[in-house]
Amino acid sequence: MADDPLYRPSADTQTTTDQGDYPTEPGSGGELHQRPGADAPRMTTSQGIPIADDQNSLKAGERGPTLLEDFHMREKIFHFDHERIPERVVHARGYGAHGYLEITDPIPELTSAKLLSEKGKKTPAFVRFSTVAGNKGSADLARDVRGFAVKLYSEDGNWDIVGNNIPVFFIQDAIKFPDLIHSVKPEPDRGFPQAQSAHDNFWDFISLMPEAMHMVMWTMSDRAIPRSFRFMEGFGVHTFRFVNDEGKGTFVKFHWKPKLGLQSVVWDEAVTIMGADPDFHRRDLWQAIQNGDFPEWELGVQVFDDDFADSFEFDVLDATKLIPEEQVPVRIIGRLVLDRMVDNFFAETEQVAFCTQNIVPGVDFTNDPLLQGRNFSYLDTQIKRLGGPNFTHIPINAPKCPFHHFQQDGHMAMHAPKGRANYEPNSWQKGGPRAEPVGSYQSLAEPVQGEKRRIRAESFADHYSQARQFYKSQTEVEQTHIANAIVFELSKCETQAIRERIVAHLRNIDEGLAKSVFDGLGLPEMPEPMKPARDPIDLPVSDKLSILKNGPGRFEGRKLGLLVTDGADAALVKGLQDAVAAAGGMVEVVAPKVGGAKLSDGNHLPAQQKVDGGPSALYDAVAVIASKDGAEALAKMHPAGMFASEAYAHAKFIAMSKEAETLFDKAGVTERDEGMTVLTAPDEAKGFVEACGQMRYWARFA
Numbered sequence: 001m002a003d004d005p006l007y008r009p010s011a012d013t014q015t016t017t018d019q020g021d022y023p024t025e026p027g028s029g030g031e032l033h034q035r036p037g038a039d040a041p042r043m044t045t046s047q048g049i050p051i052a053d054d055q056n057s058l059k060a061g062e063r064g065p066t067l068l069e070d071f072h073m074r075e076k077i078f079h080f081d082h083e084r085i086p087e088r089v090v091h092a093r094g095y096g097a098h099g100y101l102e103i104t105d106p107i108p109e110l111t112s113a114k115l116l117s118e119k120g121k122k123t124p125a126f127v128r129f130s131t132v133a134g135n136k137g138s139a140d141l142a143r144d145v146r147g148f149a150v151k152l153y154s155e156d157g158n159w160d161i162v163g164n165n166i167p168v169f170f171i172q173d174a175i176k177f178p179d180l181i182h183s184v185k186p187e188p189d190r191g192f193p194q195a196q197s198a199h200d201n202f203w204d205f206i207s208l209m210p211e212a213m214h215m216v217m218w219t220m221s222d223r224a225i226p227r228s229f230r231f232m233e234g235f236g237v238h239t240f241r242f243v244n245d246e247g248k249g250t251f252v253k254f255h256w257k258p259k260l261g262l263q264s265v266v267w268d269e270a271v272t273i274m275g276a277d278p279d280f281h282r283r284d285l286w287q288a289i290q291n292g293d294f295p296e297w298e299l300g301v302q303v304f305d306d307d308f309a310d311s312f313e314f315d316v317l318d319a320t321k322l323i324p325e326e327q328v329p330v331r332i333i334g335r336l337v338l339d340r341m342v343d344n345f346f347a348e349t350e351q352v353a354f355c356t357q358n359i360v361p362g363v364d365f366t367n368d369p370l371l372q373g374r375n376f377s378y379l380d381t382q383i384k385r386l387g388g389p390n391f392t393h394i395p396i397n398a399p400k401c402p403f404h405h406f407q408q409d410g411h412m413a414m415h416a417p418k419g420r421a422n423y424e425p426n427s428w429q430k431g432g433p434r435a436e437p438v439g440s441y442q443s444l445a446e447p448v449q450g451e452k453r454r455i456r457a458e459s460f461a462d463h464y465s466q467a468r469q470f471y472k473s474q475t476e477v478e479q480t481h482i483a484n485a486i487v488f489e490l491s492k493c494e495t496q497a498i499r500e501r502i503v504a505h506l507r508n509i510d511e512g513l514a515k516s517v518f519d520g521l522g523l524p525e526m527p528e529p530m531k532p533a534r535d536p537i538d539l540p541v542s543d544k545l546s547i548l549k550n551g552p553g554r555f556e557g558r559k560l561g562l563l564v565t566d567g568a569d570a571a572l573v574k575g576l577q578d579a580v581a582a583a584g585g586m587v588e589v590v591a592p593k594v595g596g597a598k599l600s601d602g603n604h605l606p607a608q609q610k611v612d613g614g615p616s617a618l619y620d621a622v623a624v625i626a627s628k629d630g631a632e633a634l635a636k637m638h639p640a641g642m643f644a645s646e647a648y649a650h651a652k653f654i655a656m657s658k659e660a661e662t663l664f665d666k667a668g669v670t671e672r673d674e675g676m677t678v679l680t681a682p683d684e685a686k687g688f689v690e691a692c693g694q695m696r697y698w699a700r701f702a
């Protein structure tokens, strides 16, 4: 017993604060098991009282009761009991990183916003990506919208662009937001399903809200299952205003465009990834930033005036509509780079408080009824979530510019203003701060008048035209994915009337889509089309709405899953590693044992994944380099067979050594198509990696 490092006969018989020897294992490498050095800080209570023993509570006698007097134990447990704050009611699961916005094309003629006014100007940024419906512990690959919230710490205060990876929203008026979110969250009587829209309540609500149809097309598309945060777009969604030095306003919509191009997974992969790596997206961001591959987006603006707004087919205040880039091009004005992970997840990512009402001089709101409602909601939610009005004192939320005001006191106030003046006006010398009209925030002097009514503008009445445009703008593969996704989701709904109602809506979008879903569901009779409030119109195809038409064309930032066995051809392995590195990609080695494999040249290649935990769904492309014996052994392993057959089924580009063909044959993949390369020499790897830039060999299923 005396060898157990945590065992102490009793605190007062100890002669030192020695915690005992940390166990060391032979060959363990040492550092992880080393004890803190002599200069390690002394442990104290949160009141600063030095602690002698952190292993044993204070007891009356060796086997007696624990004493209430043990202030150290009580403080420790009480603090632990209070470690959680309410998770966000939406966007609970998120992941954040620090970086900066750099201006490449300043626009002082459009806005007086100082952070956008000079070429090369850099503004610190914090970005939090999120899913919407799931709780904090849900899986990253849920079919869902992704939040894309950016906090810019400008010299004129914090500007939050709290956007999504989809440019439109489900509803037009904020008053419907609680209904929308209630419907998608777990059903209240049973408490499931978690992080899924595939259930009756969601589709019941949607089927009764035609305005949601455009956004539903997006959430049923592969946009809702991004490959990672690094390969998705962001949108401010609403129309905002820029205001220039002369007080002239223009309309603006914000866009974030990923430098590495757009990419999504396919649904079948998403299902596998949710089990194999529920943290797939956060791990991807973490790894990229740790490796120095800093993710980057361009900041683009669509700017337009009142004349365009008046002539546009839809109301620019309606957040269920977008403005096609073909109609108003996106002007790139800057780059957002994420180059630093947080030091502490709770302090930064959890406590960051985005508020749509945080805007800076030169930017203003519009009357979009969704935005107006959000401007109320975000402040309110932060007060609840972070426990009081002083959440701006938390470092991640505090402005990085000077700030002065008379707001004071309250729970957890961290500021201690000095002096007598805490009201304005006052007559004390140096009794500021004072408001200053020049160069400060001024709302656009826009005339406002109207009758006080609960009303939806007539100009918001078209619910199908842009849904149709979105669907028509997709490639055939993408259209099939949309139909499959709707069939999948509606197959999880128990109520046939809901399925029928959705098909009735789809008939207003595209008869072919309606027919595919009708067939996929096995409905008895095709329902009549839903009667639209306004007849849909045909709009031109917009290529920018497709992911596949905007793919990267290169393997940069992507990952090859390399399955190897003992005796695998070392030259082929090296050829692949070099070709992927030259293309700016990464290789993750998968092997029958996580210890790795001994290659043909006798060298040992460490693995990052054991084949059971590294399914091919985790990778953008795969290669299997095996020896003859190795391939035969792999062919007997179910996970290795799945690695091969799923890579094929997911239309991945696949390379293999001649010997590895056995694995594919035994896994039922007997054909070889142009997406598959049998490597015979290392220099063939380059061509394979070039082909991988197309991401998928879709022709496999044409």
Ligand code: HDE
Pocket (backbone or CB within 6 Å): 088, 089, 090, 091, 094, 128, 129, 130, 146, 147, 148, 149, 162, 163, 164, 169, 173, 174, 175, 177, 235, 236, 237, 238, 319, 352, 353, 354, 370, 371, 373, 374, 377, 378, 379, 381, 382
């Ligand atoms: Fe949000 N939303 N939202 N939302 N939203 C929140 O604020 C809300 C909407 C978005 O990473 C909440 O801090 C209302 C549209 C993101 O911390 C809450 C309405 C868009 C995030 C809230 C909307 C968004 C939130 C929950 C309808 C895209 C995560 C916790 C009027 C443009 C920010 C919180 C982060 C978070 C309310 C609609 C994006 C409750 C009332 C449209 C990215 O305040």
